[in-house]
Amino acid sequence: MEQHRVVIIGGGFGGLAVAKGLRDPAIAGTLIDRRNFHLFQPLLYQVATGGLSPANISAPLRSVLRRQKNVQVLLAKVVGIDTAAGQVQLEQGVLPFDTLIVAAGMRHHYFGHDDWARLAPGLKTIEEATEIRRRVLSAFEQAERETDPAAVRRWLTFVVIGGGPTGVELSGAIAELSRHTLRGNFRSIDPASAHVVLIEGNDRVLPPFPPKLSQKAQQSLERLGVEVRCGVRVTSIEADRVHLSHNAGSDQIATPNVFWAAGVQASPLGAAVAAATGAKLDRSGRVQVQPDCSIAGHPHIFVIGDLAALNDEHGQPLPGLAPVATQQGQYLARLLQRRLHGKETPPFRYVDRGSMATIGRASAVAQTGKLHFSGFLAWLAWLFIHVYFLIDFQNRMLVLFQWGWNYFTRNRSARLITGVDGMPPLLPQPADVTACDFPIPTAEQTAGKASDK
C-alpha cells in the first residue's frame, strides 16, 4: 500500500505536535524546518539575560523524532506551494504531498520601520537572544569605562518596548540582573543604578490578562525597579535614543539599549498559502482557516499555530500561544489518522488551561479559568509547567538545576559576551553620539544574505 504523504512546514510547537502524533505506518511524514532544532521560545528571555544556555531550551528535531521511523526531518527553506501539482517548492527542489500542514509561525513586526530591527532587536531566535545578551552585558562594560556621568546613565538605561509576556519577563530579568546578579562585579559603577523602562501602548501591561493581574504584574515589576510606562507609543528609534508619544505630549529616552517585544506578523509563508489557495489573510497576515484548521476548498491543506486565524466557540480569536499550537497539532494528527479510516472528526476546540507570566525571581501572575493568582505560588506553578513542557528530559534537569541555583545564589552563569572576536567599542564622544552603535551586524547581515524578516 502506498503511504499517505504528510508534509509539515515548521518545527515549532504546532508542527512538532503533528509529527509526534503521526504514529500510523500508513503515513509518511516529513517535517521541514530551516533550523535543526525545536526552540522553546517562552524561555528565550532567560537566554537573553544569561540565566540559561541556548541548548537548554532547544531540542534537536532529529533527536526528538528518531524513534518515529515513518517521519523524516528535512532542513530546507520553503519558497512556495503548488496546490495543483501537490508540491511544496523548496529553495532547491520540490517535495510532493498528499496533505500539507503549514505551521510557520510569526516573526517580528516593526510597524513598517524595518530599520528599527537593527537598533532594537527582538526575541524570536537563539541568535537574537545572544545578541540581546551581548548588548545588555556590553552596556555595563561600557558604563564601567566611562567617566562622563551622562554617558554612564545612557549606557545604564534599558528600554523594552511591548508589555506582553515577553516584554514583562525581559524587563524583569534585566532589572534582576542589574540589582542582584551583577552586585559587586564592578568598581566604578553601581549596576543597581540601572534604569529599566517598559513601554506599553495599551493602558496596562499584559493586556490579555484580567486587569487585576495586570496590576499585580506592574507592582511586581516596580518592586524590582522597572519603570512601567503604559499608554505610551514609540514614534522613532535612533542609535542613541527612543522617541515616545503619549497623552501628555512626547518625550525621549537617551539610550542605545532598546529591545523589541511589541509587534508580530505572519511568516511570508502565510501569503504564499493565500496565493496558492485563495485563503483570506487577517490584518497581521494570519491565514483564515475552517473550524478543522483546513483551508476552505482545500481539505488537505491546513494551517495551525500562530499563523492560523481561527475563532473559538465564543467567536473570540484564539491567541498566539504555545498551548493553542500544540493542541491544534495533536488534533490534526488525530484527524489525519481518522481520515485514513474514513472517519470524520469534530471541529478543533481549544482547552484553555490558563496563562501565566513571570516577573523576576519568585513572582508571577497566572490565571486558569476563574482562578487568578500571583506571587510565589504562581511562580512555582509557572516554573514547573515550563519545565514540564520542555521537550528534552535532560534539559528539564539542567533547567531545574540552574533555576534552583539562580534562586539561591542569584547568579546567572551564562553571562557571555559572544559573537565578537574582541570587545565592544567605547561610547563615542558626545559630538558624534548619533553614531553610537554596536558595529556588529545582525544575524541576517552576518549570513550575508537578504533578510526575509
Next chain:
Amino acid sequence: MEQHRVVIIGGGFGGLAVAKGLRDPAIAGTLIDRRNFHLFQPLLYQVATGGLSPANISAPLRSVLRRQKNVQVLLAKVVGIDTAAGQVQLEQGVLPFDTLIVAAGMRHHYFGHDDWARLAPGLKTIEEATEIRRRVLSAFEQAERETDPAAVRRWLTFVVIGGGPTGVELSGAIAELSRHTLRGNFRSIDPASAHVVLIEGNDRVLPPFPPKLSQKAQQSLERLGVEVRCGVRVTSIEADRVHLSHNAGSDQIATPNVFWAAGVQASPLGAAVAAATGAKLDRSGRVQVQPDCSIAGHPHIFVIGDLAALNDEHGQPLPGLAPVATQQGQYLARLLQRRLHGKETPPFRYVDRGSMATIGRASAVAQTGKLHFSGFLAWLAWLFIHVYFLIDFQNRMLVLFQWGWNYFTRNRSARLITGVDGMPPLLPQPADVTACDFPIPTAEQTAGKASDK
C-alpha cells in the same frame, strides 16, 4: 600609602591565577582581557561536538573576582607597551603600571597559509567551537539530502589535522557523535558510515606522551573508527579537499570538513613585549624569560603561560599546558607580595602532576611521574580532574550531570546549528565543486574588522 599597581594582560589560566592570588590590599590589580569570561579551553572540543554548552566551560571574569575588592577587570584590547612611561597602551587610552604581567597566550598558526583559517577552523575560542559544531552537524544534514553517493561520502568525511590532545579529543568526539549520538537520526544515510581521519606529521599521536600511551591512544581511536595517519603532512587545503604528503608519496582526501589542531604561535603581544624590552623570542614567538618569569633587565615585567619560553631544571622547555600557566600565576602572586615586604623568592619550579588526554567515552591515557595508565580508570581520573579545575561550582555540577547523562544515553543535547539565519546550502554540482564552501564569514569577518590572527 600608595598602592602598587599590578596590570595583568589576559584572563586565561595564568592571568586569572595571578589575579586570584593578589590578596594584599597594598596591591591594586587590573586584569585586562578582550573577552568578559575565562574560558576552560581543554573542554572546548566538547562544545564543538555538542556535548556541552559554551557557558558550561566559561566563567565571567567579574563574577570570579567579585569579592576581591583590590582587583578590577577591564575589557580592553592592548596594542602596545611603553616601558619608559610604565604604561600599557590600550586601543583607547593608556593604563599605568608598577608591575606588568603578560599572559596573552597563543593562537593558531597555519604555517604561513593564513587562507587555510577559513577552510579549516581551529579550536581556541567559543566562536570557533560553535563554528566547528555548525560545520560538523551541517555536513550530516547535507549528506542526508544528497543522492550522489560520492557527494554523500565527501560530506561524511571529516579530517582533523594535528595529533596532539586537541586533535585526538576532537576526532574521537566526532567519531562518537557519528557512531552513537546520531544513531537513528537520519533516514537516507547511516551516520556511522562517517569517515574520520586524524592527520599527524610526527610518527605517532600525542608526541609529548610516552610511546606506549601514544600507541594506546591510537588503538582507542581506531576502535572508535578513526583512521589515524601518522607521518603525514598537509601540503594544501582547498574548499573541497585536503592534499597530503608522506613517505609513500602524496594523496588527497575529498571533503569540505577540515579542522585544525596543529600549529600555534605566540600572541602578537609577545612581539610587542620584545620590542619594548629587548627580550628574545623563540621560533614560535614565545618570550624568553628569567627563572622568575621576569624579563632580563626588567624585573617588573613578567611573561607567563603559553607565551613564556622557559626551561625546567633539566633544561627542557616547559610545555604550553594549563597547569604550567596556573602554577606560574600562583608563583607570581606570591613573588609580588613577598617583594612588597622586601623578600626574595626562589625561581619558579614546575611541579608536573602528569598529563592526560581522553579518547571518546570511557577511554583516556594518563601519565603522572613514572605511572602510565589508560582505559576506563584514566578516563575517570581525566573526568574528575577536569571537573575539579572548572572555575565555577555551578558549572562543575552542570558538566558532571551532562557527562553522566551522555555516558548512559550517548546523547549530546547541545547539537545546535547556530550563527546562521537559515540553513546551509546544498553541495554544489560537481562542475563547480571548488566553490563548495560555507557562505558564513568567520568571527573576524563578522566583526567587520581586520583579523589579528
